Amino acid sequence: MLELYGRLVGKMERVHLLRRMFSQQLTNNTTLHFGQVPVLLYIREHDRCTQVDLAEALHVTPASIATSTKRLQKAGYLTKTVNENNLRCKQLSITEEGKRALELHKEPFDAFDRAAFSGFSNEELDTLAAYLDRIARNMAQQIGEELPADNIFAMQALLNRIMEQAK
Template sequence: MENRRDEVTRAAQRLHEMSMLRRIILQKVTQGMDLYFGQLRVVEYIAGHDGCTQAEVAQSMMVTPASMALTAKRLEKAGLLQREVDESSQRCKRLSVTPRGHDLAARCRDFHDEFDQRTFEGFSEEELAALNAFLGRMICNITGEPYPPQDGFVPIGQLEARLRESRREREERKRT
């Protein structure tokens, strides 16, 4: 039993180390590009959902609307994003990526893709498939979804709601 606990702890530490290394290295390579770590996901989401609202992006990124408003303001100031007031609702802001934003996001994406290729260098297709299956199962363990999921993996924006529901169900089972 103690061995399993130790292995779980080591695996969790490795996942954390990987996440931190990825963040540190990618921050260094993209330094001075006006697009900071975490903002690439935002710009890519908006590019794929042109005209979306700040609230939609906030929900998808699992951040508060206030946090997304600040991020959008910074991206707009850097010339990467355009915010326009929605004609039907003056409180609503519609977002789109500027040509400069598209260019910068593409360059940053290239660095990210290169890093990912380097990370998995030497892994066979079978090993990558096994790793993806393990990670998928871990996501299902966290969200409470059956494995393998029936309709694909949970989009990140829905993860928070699923986690709350899963927690609520566990608490219900404990009471009964």
């Protein structure tokens, strides 16, 4: 049975790596860098957030966020405005150009995902989703963690916390 588990885990890793490879190839051919996409997505969903909010949500250093936001601002994808109540605090908003860049970035992913799941019925996709959720719950239980909501930011936060504890 252990051999079967190993083969299944290998297949899951293969799917993950193929999607990462596609993502890397896509960002090599667009104006957005691989790491800038989560930044813009977060800002789009949390308009007028601060760089501190963004760094905490993405679990990266404030210096990393400062560099990313400076580049995104220079590219015209976001704006920084001074908070009226705290002049040292800058609030971030995505521009229309930034929204267009995200949409242009999203379209190839949608096509890639449609191709990846072609030939599956809705019932098969629901069954696969349920199996993957069960695997994720079992894995979270084994590492003694509650499974975060189906949110990539929450999963990254959990991973970062675990890595910090290991230091």
